[in-house]
Amino acid sequence: MRKIILASNNQGKIKEFNAMLEGVYEVVSMNDMKVEEVPETGRTFVENALTKARNASEQSGLSALADDSGIVVDALGGAPGIYSARYAGNYGDDEANIQKLLKAMQDVNEGKRSARFWCAIVFVESANDPTPVIIQRGWEGEILREKVGENGFGYDPIFYLPTQGCTSAELAPEIKNTISHRALALQDLLAQL
Incomplete structure (x- = not known):
């Protein structure tokens, strides 16, 4: 199996990618390869994912896969968007991020609470x-x-899926890994590769 690096140290993402790529690629993390993170200074999900993929490939010498994803809330003009993981200030503080989003949405009426998880996945053969x-x-x-x-x-416990009749956090991982934004992007990526 070909080894690739996932440009992330997010344990949730690493677990999801490993489950979805099992039998196709051996996925190693940035920690596994002693790769240092690069600042996410892009203005879009694609810019951030491309920066992370090129950085991971350059430091590891492996082909790299990176994603940048987040939640985009219509009533908040697309926020938190690319800042989803650090919406409340500290990177990766899921509980603080959820509470800030709930507070921002407290006066938004039913029927106007639409949102989407968005994912940009980038694959590079080399840096x-x-x-x-x-x-x-x-x-x-x-x-x-x-x-x-x-x-x-992340935001899974407050992200309701009308098509499933439950939140993302109520889905079994094997179901989420076939219908989520990341799963759909990864399925399309594998088809292209």
Whole structure:
């Protein structure tokens, strides 16, 4: 199996990618390869993912896969968007991020709480790959008023899926890994690769 590096130290993402790529690629993390993170200074999900992929490939010598994803809330003009992981100030503080989003949405009426998880995935053969593969996909839902469910990570407990009748955090991982924004993007990426 070919080894690639996932440009992330987010344990939730690493677990999801390993589950989705099992039998196709051996995925190693940035920690595994002693790769230092690069600042996410892009203005879009694609810019951030491309920066992370090129950095991971350059430092590891491996082909790299990176995603930049987050939640885009219509009533908040697209916020938190690319700042989803650090919305409340500290990177990766899921509980603080959820509470800040719930507070920002407290006066938003039902029917106007639409949102989507958005994912940009980038694959580069090498750090200087002139033709990176770039895939973007969304996953439509609504923001609840309180947390429901224990699975997943990030905003999953407040992201309600009308098509499933539950939150993302109530889905079994094997179901989420076939229908989420990241799953759809990864399926398309694998088809292109």
